[in-house]
Amino acid sequence: MAIYLGLDSSTQSLSAIAIEVTDASRRVRFERSIAFDTGFPDYGTRHGVLPSPDPLVAASSPLMWAEALDRMMGLVATEGGFDPADVSAIAGSAQQHGSVYLNASALPTLVALDPARPLAHQIAGIFSRRESPIWMDSSTASQCQAITRALGGEEAVGTLTGSRAFERFTGPQIRKFFETAPDAYARTARIHLISSFLASLLVCGEAPTEPGDASGMNLMDLARHRWADAALDATAPDLAARLPSVVEPWTVVGPLARYWTERYGFAPAPVVVWSGDNPSSLVGVGIVDEERAAISLGTSDTRFGLMRGYRTDPAGTGHVFGAPTGDYMSLQCFRNGSLARERVRDRFGLDWRGFSRALETTPPANGGAIMLPWFEPEITPPVAVPGARHYGMPPDSGAVHVRAIIEAQMMAMARHASWMGTRPRVIVATGGASGNREILQVMADVHQAEVWRLPLGNSACLGAALRACHADRRRTRRPISWTEVVAGFAGAEAADRIRPRSDLEPRYRALADVHEACEAHALGLGPDPGERLAAWRRAFPAE
Ligand code: XUL
Numbered sequence: 001m002a003i004y005l006g007l008d009s010s011t012q013s014l015s016a017i018a019i020e021v022t023d024a025s026r027r028v029r030f031e032r033s034i035a036f037d038t039g040f041p042d043y044g045t046r047h048g049v050l051p052s053p054d055p056l057v058a059a060s061s062p063l064m065w066a067e068a069l070d071r072m073m074g075l076v077a078t079e080g081g082f083d084p085a086d087v088s089a090i091a092g093s094a095q096q097h098g099s100v101y102l103n104a105s106a107l108p109t110l111v112a113l114d115p116a117r118p119l120a121h122q123i124a125g126i127f128s129r130r131e132s133p134i135w136m137d138s139s140t141a142s143q144c145q146a147i148t149r150a151l152g153g154e155e156a157v158g159t160l161t162g163s164r165a166f167e168r169f170t171g172p173q174i175r176k177f178f179e180t181a182p183d184a185y186a187r188t189a190r191i192h193l194i195s196s197f198l199a200s201l202l203v204c205g206e207a208p209t210e211p212g213d214a215s216g217m218n219l220m221d222l223a224r225h226r227w228a229d230a231a232l233d234a235t236a237p238d239l240a241a242r243l244p245s246v247v248e249p250w251t252v253v254g255p256l257a258r259y260w261t262e263r264y265g266f267a268p269a270p271v272v273v274w275s276g277d278n279p280s281s282l283v284g285v286g287i288v289d290e291e292r293a294a295i296s297l298g299t300s301d302t303r304f305g306l307m308r309g310y311r312t313d314p315a316g317t318g319h320v321f322g323a324p325t326g327d328y329m330s331l332q333c334f335r336n337g338s339l340a341r342e343r344v345r346d347r348f349g350l351d352w353r354g355f356s357r358a359l360e361t362t363p364p365a366n367g368g369a370i371m372l373p374w375f376e377p378e379i380t381p382p383v384a385v386p387g388a389r390h391y392g393m394p395p396d397s398g399a400v401h402v403r404a405i406i407e408a409q410m411m412a413m414a415r416h417a418s419w420m421g422t423r424p425r426v427i428v429a430t431g432g433a434s435g436n437r438e439i440l441q442v443m444a445d446v447h448q449a450e451v452w453r454l455p456l457g458n459s460a461c462l463g464a465a466l467r468a469c470h471a472d473r474r475r476t477r478r479p480i481s482w483t484e485v486v487a488g489f490a491g492a493e494a495a496d497r498i499r500p501r502s503d504l505e506p507r508y509r510a511l512a513d514v515h516e517a518c519e520a521h522a523l524g525l526g527p528d529p530g531e532r533l534a535a536w537r538r539a540f541p542a543e
Helices: 062-079 106-111 119-123 141-151 154-161 170-180 182-186 194-203 229-235 258-264 277-284 338-347 352-361 398-415 437-447 459-475 482-486 502-522 530-539
Strands: 003-009 013-021 026-035 087-094 099-102 190-193 252-255 270-272 292-297 301-307 319-322 328-334 370-372 389-391 426-430 450-453 496-498
Touching: 003 062, 003 194, 003 277, 003 459, 013 062, 013 459, 026 062, 062 119, 062 194, 062 258, 087 194, 087 277, 087 459, 099 170, 099 194, 106 119, 141 154, 141 170, 141 229, 154 229, 170 182, 170 190, 170 229, 190 194, 194 252, 194 270, 270 459, 277 301, 277 319, 277 328, 277 459, 277 482, 301 398, 328 398, 338 352, 338 398, 352 398, 352 437, 370 398, 370 502, 389 502, 398 437, 398 502, 426 437, 437 450, 437 496, 437 502, 459 482, 502 530
Parallel strands: 003 087, 087 270, 292 426, 426 450
Antiparallel strands: 003 013, 013 026, 099 190, 252 270, 292 301, 301 328, 319 328, 370 389, 450 496
């Protein structure tokens, strides 16, 4: 029997999914999460983050992540419902950008771990920095500026590393550590991503990283999959010697170490290099070619997809990461997601049922009413001064406002993803608001793509299990295509499918141009769009 174990260390919890893959069947055998706050109260985290007097600082405890891994492996072994010796391969993912700082005692300590004693007790002394900065940290603005200057400007950083310098990215965080704690930096032998740290614990050695997570650092030459000397020099001295190596995403890092086999009864199964949660989610929602993209409707909305070729966002708001398939993945973040939808819902005193009803009772394209829902400062496009903007909107119609915000969000996602150069036929919808079918119908109509809803929620963790399967089949010379890997878990057969109405294509295509003109006007970059709006209304009069 082939059982593949995927682990995901997210901001708030550690999850595990074990899948069974045989020629005849594919099913989830085990799924579990442990929340850090309640599972490990001694560390004092809130939503997985350590309290800080500085609101820009966000850090967590690497020792807590290790303790969680130890407990989860015990749970898989005892409550998985299968013999732990049947696990054929293990892979994982972690929240991106966070970093773990180890001193020179780390490697000898890991090699000599005693399976009879808990992991956390034995490794408490291996850190040169007790806390790990995580992706929610935004305290490195000055380091971002310095790195950007040294590398020749934002566009140069974006083209080289896949993203311009962002506060949460690992390189600026490392630079801040070097600047503010040079002695501790000098005592640091290895700087891991959270993903490569946890993989190192599983193999009790020094795990490498791979392009998916390494591209969240502003340190890697993404087109060449290797550290970029210029970026390393712009970040901190002698950094190359402190970083893990970069390997292909299907590389087996080593066998599961004796600590785990003797402590819990696993076989010395191959451990596959860990990745970031976003690349892992890409395969977890079944995106293995350019035909599909995904939209996650959460607190913020994100749109991500796969690109065969290397392209970066000229506007500088998008990210490019490595994909688990060896291709590239794009990720675009829109800050005004669920919070903005809730603002409109609450303003008109609706519940979600009333919100859906408003979508049902208003015409597609809304008579040309355009809202730019920038209730909070927006990331895409960059908007510093918040405030929703309205064009051609009746001020008091709740139903028109509901349709306007959903259509605006969908048009923004479609337009600001055009630099990716792909035209997906299928969009996989995830996140809380993907439960609302009426929203998904607008998504389908605006994008003119079929929208799929998938049964399993934890896509990063499922993606890790699927990566374990893919790498194991490759290793044993029985390779299967990525399409086969995801089938049964995240393929068409598993999906609830919503079809686009093709007759709406011309009106939405024309409306997207009006939306673009409104956006340019609101940003002070274009003329009043009134005439464009009037022309659209003449072309598509109300029925
Ligand atoms: C991506 C990012 C987040 C974290 C969350 O750039 O910062 O999605 O990966 O876990």
